[in-house]
Structures are given as structure tokens and as C-alpha cells.
Amino acid sequence: MPFVLDPSLAGDTLFVSALPTCDLLLLNDARYPWAVLVPRVNGVSELHELAPAQSAQVIDEVLQVGRAVGDYAGVEKVNVGALGNIVRQLHIHVVGRSTRDPAWPGPVWGHSPRVPYQSGEDQPLVAHLKLALGHLISGRA
């Protein structure tokens, strides 16, 4: 059965790229450089439910996205979280935080409604991620 992205996740995000095991999405919130990784596996809601070989690759991608987000302009701390209380499809948040962001030092989850990107406003971050993760993306659409 082909992988199907949860409609709620799809509605809240912009597609960036397909990494080897995860789809790399951008949360459509201009206030934070906020990546979301979704392993292309149906029916899994917990990290520990992944097969060992899958989880190793997923975590490798999470760590590489974490490094890329951490290197983005203005990011002082990276927050990584797999919650899934509302959307059960396994997805991992990788959020670049700054002492000047609206939710600091609390978590971004549940803080306030998204502020969607204006047209083209997401491009610097998307370009940064694609450059930093090029070795994971090359040869893929």
C-alpha cells in the first residue's frame, strides 16, 4: 500500500524534499524554521514501533536535519520532538529556536496559531535545507 500523508499534516506544511526514508516538510509558520520529517511508513505512530533498520535511518535523517536547522541564520537551539497526540501518523519536529521567538523558552507546540509564509518567504530556508542536505536528496525528485 503506497504511503499516504495524513491530511492534517499535509494542510499545515509545505513539501521540501524526499529524503531516503522520510518526507521532509516545512511547517507553514513563518515565525520559526520548523522542519517536520515523516517516515514513509503507514500505520506507525511511535518511534519505537519502527523496525530497527528503519529507525536507525530515520534518526540519521533527523540528526542531519537537526544540524542543518541548527546552522540556519538566527537559530540558537534546536528542539526535536515526536509527540503525535493530535495527529497519530509518526512525524518528528525539528524546530530552530531563538531567544527572540514568540514561544521562547517554552515549547512551540500548542503555543499559538500558525502564521503562514507569504509568497516566496520560505525560499531562503528551503534553499538552505536543500543545500545542507543535498547528499541525501541528490538523485531524487
Next chain:
Amino acid sequence: MPFVLDPSLAGDTLFVSALPTCDLLLLNDARYPWAVLVPRVNGVSELHELAPAQSAQVIDEVLQVGRAVGDYAGVEKVNVGALGNIVRQLHIHVVGRSTRDPAWPGPVWGHSPRVPYQSGEDQPLVAHLKLALGHLISGRA
């Protein structure tokens, strides 16, 4: 230099056991089965700053603790998070969530002050974790 646990983390937690690479702590909040793993490495605040061999072992312990917490009575969802906005020493939260817990479906971080365990009240959870993770603990203090 020997590993030193951040004093703020030490004050908020109860020591459970030393796993091969992480100290396993219990957040001293009786409302949630809430484990905290602290890799015994000084000066690291991001998961992606760990050496690859370290991060693989740390994540393995996180996933095994996640499975153990997920199997605990009443847990319906596991939340995993590495935030560190306030305490910079790398630590990974593994929180058992329930639709009946006070913060549901929001994150536990920043929700409300801890409600410490009464004497002995933490013992069922500690016993469960030690049993579930016995293969990681055996031979250690």
C-alpha cells in the same frame, strides 16, 4: 573530566538507573510517567553534536525507554522530546501520555508546576522500568 549532572535537572528528578550511555531519571511529577535520559557526556546540548557511535547508542536507549514507558499502565501515547531551552545539558524526555492527563493533548513542557511524588508513590513505575530495561541495567549499580 567526570560527568556532572546539571543541578537543575538533578533537583527536578529522581535517579532510577545507569544505562550503558545515559543516566535514567524520573521526572518528579506524579501526574505523568515521565522518564528523562541524560547522556553521560559533558558540554553537549544538541543530539546532533554527539559522535555518531554515541548518538546511535543514546537513541537505542531512548527507543527502549520509549517502549517501556509505552507499556506502562494507562499510557496511550509516548511523547519524546529534546528541547533544552532552559537547561542546556543534553537530556531527552520520554513521557507517557493519556487522554486523561492534565496537559492532554498539549505538550507537558511548560504546562504547569510539577506535583512531586509522595513517599513510595514512584515505586510501581520505577519497578516497571527496571524490569523492562533489565537487560540494559544488569551488572551495573
